[in-house]
Amino acid sequence: MKKLEVFFDYNCPYCLKGYHNLIEFLANKPDVDVVWRPCEIYERPKHYSGMMHTDICIQAMFFAAENGIDLFDFYKKMGELIFEKRVNVENIDTLSDAFEGYLDVEALRQALKSGKYSKELKDANHYALNVRGVKIVPSYSADGGELQDRQEFFGLPY
16 A cells, blocks of 8 residues: 655645645545644744644544544544634634534543643654655655655646
8 A cells, every 4th residue: 555644734725725636636546545744834923923723633633533533534624614614723622612523522622631642743743844844735745755745746737
């Protein structure tokens, strides 16, 4: 099976476009194993700039993965929460409540409040930014190869 690493930030509209490109790309490629590599590519400003940060979303993704939630479906759900419903994903209670009926909300809330996935978040950011050298999201790496941006990977015109 081929391995495709997808480096992304939930709050990036280009990543959401990349997600849709990825769905099309994988439609006839059942031999590709996608490894989701979330990272916070945008540094937190010293003063609030209006841009949401996704550290809580990323930790929720680790919860979802541990609990058997399909990460393609989770990505789609997170995109809806951020870009369509404008849910405050930086607030643990608000984010948890938004998953009512989708996963165990109370277990998610407790995991996030306890910082259960803080190390995974730190490791994910370190891997993407320091080990792989991600500078832009979405970025893709097929079978450990060079990073490619969305246009390069999918052969899209610039």
